[in-house]
Amino acid sequence: MSLGATGLGTGRGTRASREPHPLRAEALRGFAPLAGAAVLLTLGVLLAGSAARWQGGWAETAAQTHVAGLIAGPLAAAAGCWQGGRERRRRTEELWGTAARAPLARFLAPALPVALWTAAGYLAAAGLAMLATWPYAQGDRPHPALLPGDTVAVAAAALLGLVVGRVVPSRLAAPLLAIAGYVGLGVLSASRSAPVRHLDPAFPIMDTDVPVWWQPVSMAVWTAGLAFAAALAYAARRRATALLPLAAAVAAGAVLTQTGDGLWHEAPLARxxxxxxxxxxxxxxxxxxxxxxxxxxxxxxxxxxxxxxxxxxxxxxxxxxxxxxxxxxxxxxxxxxxxxxxxxxxxxxxxxxxxxxxxxxxxxxxxxxxxxxxxxxxxxxxxxxxxxxxxxxxxxxxxxxxxxxxxxxxxxxxxxxxxxxxxxxxxxxxxxxxxxxxxxxxxxxxxx
CATH class of the missing domain: 1.10.390 (Neutral Protease; domain 2)
Structure with a gap:
């Protein structure tokens, strides 16, 4: 009898171990891969349409893919927002709320795949643009310094979007968030005399501009800090933990605005x-x-x-x-x-x-x-x-x-x-x- 019970227990454990992790299921199926593909396809079309202005120059390619964040960020935010309203559209909010997992785990399960896939879509578009430049480059070298900060900013936009999707009960929230994000980034980009323009992750730069080594790090902390602060404030049991990433974001933002134009210097090769x-x-x-x-x-x-x-x-x-x-x-x-x-x-x-x-x-x-x-x-x-x-x-x-x-x-x-x-x-x-x-x-x- 004990052997049978032991065998039954072992079988249940084997079946349980074979069940896929919810995060893996979200990452491989459903909306998240489609969101990454949408970012890649959208940026691919836009970059292809302006190829004559950047293809053949490494600095021009870097500047163009950096400014592409003006589209990638709002698009990722809209994707996250749409994913955030999934349970509401399916009318499974009450059922999802009875799950044994903690609220933060339930939030991150759909949020992280969308953030990672949209960031991967942006990174793939930037990589393809660099491959398209390589046969025609006439000098210089690739300029990947801005890619880490830009990629983190896209992922952070998706995470923020998912928070908005959970809070705002409307199907129009996703497109309206995309429009608001695009307008907001555009206003920051146009504020060329204001220090806040340096908080814009898609701020347009000159072809000869090169960031100081810590600028992408500060930009990543600024955008990721805001996103994690919003996520913790919404889903964490101890919402006071949101103060830590918020403080990091404020500190990084202060460094960016106070440094101003010192964030950039002219590429030595340009002289x-x-x-x-x-x-x-x-x-x-x-x-x-x-x-x-x-x-x-x-x-x-x-x-x-x-x-x-x-x-x-x-x-x-x-x-x-x-x-x-x-x-x-x-x-x-x-x-x-x-x-x-x-x-x-x-x-x-x-x-x-x-x-x-x-x-x-x-x-x-x-x-x-x-x-x-x-x-x-x-x-x-x-x-x-x-x-x-x-x-x-x-x-x-x-x-x-x-x-x-x-x-x-x-x-x-x-x-x-x-x-x-x-x-x-x-x-x-x-x-x-x-x-x-x-x-x-x-x-x-x-x-x-």
């Missing part, structure tokens, strides 16, 4: 230039896009070849944000991506070369440019790198009134005169011309 000194002028690009130097130098090779032996030209083109010195010319901007450069390629090399020629001329905004000055500028631009739109505007003047047609004839004559010069004569003329660059000195501009 470096790499140059091709085999030409005159030399060609320099930002070190973040060092791989584009051969392509840029090739686009400008027609100009540098024609300027061989010409004096008074700038010694180099440089891609810098500050105003160029007399010995430098501003290289046409490679950034923001999506204009001159898309996926590591120049979109219009001819337009790029024409803009580089205009930078060499460096003619300031003269209030009353003379005809000699205008004809010389037009002839030099047409000789070195004509604008892709030059023929279009010439055709318009050819169909215009008498003054337009007369101006066109003079421009064509000046272009022809420069092109017809001998090599040495043209070099001398161009040397005299570039000696006047940067001024409005009419007398110094050579005639054609």
């Amino acid at each position: 470096r230039q790499v140059c091709d000194t085999s030409t005159t002028p030399a060609v320099c690009v930002n070190a973040r896009y060092a791989g584009m130097l051969p392509q840029v130098a090739g686009a400008l090779s027609g100009i540098t070849g024609k300027l061989a032996g010409v004096r008074n030209v700038p010694v180099r083109w440089e891609e810098r944000d500050h105003e160029s010195h007399d010995a430098e010319a501003q290289l046409p901007a490679l950034t923001p991506l999506g204009w001159s450069v898309v996926r590591g390629r120049l979109t219009d090399p001819r337009q790029f070369a024409w803009e580089a020629t205009a930078a060499l001329q460096r003619r300031p905004d003269c209030l009353h440019p003379t005809e000699r000055m205008s004809l010389a500028d037009d002839a030099v631009a047409a000789y070195l790198a004509p604008s892709p739109a030059q023929k279009h505007f010439d055709d318009i003047d050819a169909r215009g009134d008498a003054a337009d047609r007369a101006g066109l004839r003079k421009r064509l004559a000046a272009r022809a005169a420069l092109a017809a010069m001998g090599a040495q004569e043209r070099r001398d003329w161009l040397s005299a011309y570039f000696a006047t660059a940067g001024t409005c000195d009419v007398k110094g501009v050579p005639a054609l």
Whole structure:
């Protein structure tokens, strides 16, 4: 008899040990995986639609996936809110309340899977964006520093959403929470002069901004602390325990707001230039896009070849944000991506070369440019790198009134005169011309 009883007890224990844990069942089935898939799909569509603006630049990819939290956070909050109202929709609140588990355990069983799945969806979207950038990256390296803080913020939003879903008895709570979260984050992002903007986990940053090492940690403590404080205040038997994560969140928030712009510094690579000194002028690009130097130098090779032996030209083109010195010319901007450069390629090399020629001329905004000055500028631009739109505007003047047609004839004559010069004569003329660059000195501009 004792053996039978022992065998029966062993069988029950075996069956009980084989029953899946509620947390495992919630994580593998039901709404939580769908919520993660929704975050991944939504961010995937949004990132794919703006790929031209970030694909090919590691810093741009990091900034874009960081700002994607503006969508991921409210979406995770809505998912958590919908999960929080599950028992109410099923009319099983009273039955769920009779379970032997503690209230906090009953809360965390559906909450943690949604938080983890939505965070995983965001992390997967960011990882896929980095994989999409890798084949086209022209320099620099991946920038994953913001990912931990952003991922924790998405999980925290889901946890907060579940608390709202338990408290607010309405099916509209989830969409309204998503809208409120999006508007709230948008208002924080727009408050560029207020210290509270640094509390926004999706605050937009510059491509050259790099966080100090503890910024993601502080942001994670700020968002996770608020979420855990709300969860403990709602579900813990001793609600005073919510004060501990709340105090941590307040401390982290104070650090973020008090530090302000000191949370960010310029990436060291953004201050470096790499140059091709085999030409005159030399060609320099930002070190973040060092791989584009051969392509840029090739686009400008027609100009540098024609300027061989010409004096008074700038010694180099440089891609810098500050105003160029007399010995430098501003290289046409490679950034923001999506204009001159898309996926590591120049979109219009001819337009790029024409803009580089205009930078060499460096003619300031003269209030009353003379005809000699205008004809010389037009002839030099047409000789070195004509604008892709030059023929279009010439055709318009050819169909215009008498003054337009007369101006066109003079421009064509000046272009022809420069092109017809001998090599040495043209070099001398161009040397005299570039000696006047940067001024409005009419007398110094050579005639054609």
